Amino acid sequence: MALAKLSRLPSRAVNVSFELFPPASDAAEEGLFETVKRLEKLSPSFVSVTYGAGGSTRERTIRTIKKIKEETKLEVAAHLTCVDATKDQVDGVVRDLWKIGVKRFVALRGDPCGGVGKNYEAKDNGYNNASELVAGLKAFSNFDISVAAYPEKHPESADFQTDLDMLKRKVDNGATRAMTQFFYDNDQFESYLEKVRRAGIYIPIVPGILPIHHFGKVANFAGRCGTAIPQWLADRFDGLDDDPQTRSLVAAAVAAEQVADLSHRGVSDFHFYTMNRAELPVAICRLLGIHEKNPVDAIAA
Secondary structure, three states, X not given: OOOOOOOOOXXXXXEEEEEXXXXXXXXXXXXXXXXXXXXXXXXXXXXXXXXXXXXHHHHHHHHHHHHHHHHOXXXXXXXXXXXXXXXXXXXXXXXXXXXXXXXXXXXXXXXXXXXXXXXXXXXXXXXXXXXHHHHHHHHHOOOEEXXXXXXXXXXXXXXXXXXXXXXXXXXXXXXXXXXXXXXXXXXXXXXXXXXXXXXXXXXXXXXXXXXXXXXXXXXXXXXXXXXOOOHHHHHHHOOOOOOHHHHHHHHHHHHHHHHHHHHHOOOOEEEEEOOXXXXXXXXXXXXXXXXXXXXXXHHHO
């Protein structure tokens, strides 16, 4: 992949959004909101908050979203999955989120209860997949709905056509945009986008960007979800497992190069998987020419 040099800023205005996950403890909650406050200064289009199948995880998701809405000016998208819940239970969560002002959702089938690689089984009278979930959300209200897309196809899909058919069903049921699984080969993304458009799918396809906080952990995760790790990328991080400072510098440069290159290919919107840490997203945005602003100044602009 021919990446853009850092001296080349994006060729167009770049819009960013960020994914967060609900904290598992009070200490983690404090750290998360320090991250949220820093990310708010980057004037993102929205932040999304992930969602788990367990009852306590659902409660933490709702509590986190409520706090973000109360304490910041950020637009918040709530993740929602079909896992281990009936339609009535999922619809109940939607009603709870509606009551606190949520108008954006990220609709996902979700990983099987047994983990990635296991067979997915919907609960009796549950939503079978994300396309059904999108239809259920649209029946409730005209929400802004993001869905998932897979430049290297979903690991469970037999082929790209099966994958594209599912994406088309989600779009036909009312999806607003698709945000991709993370990837590191921009040529692969461009080829995928061509396939999507030829399939008659015209919603925005937003690249999902995962900065590499730790190469070994990211490579392991990539292997489980079908994301290829190019050799050039492995070479960049070779020998840096015990050197977090240098690793962060390289990670910021790699992600900024990827975004700048995609910008020169015509992409303007990017969704960052933050792992609840602000340092890398802030550094990457700086390299892309996006500076932190006071939230009040950002609104006025």
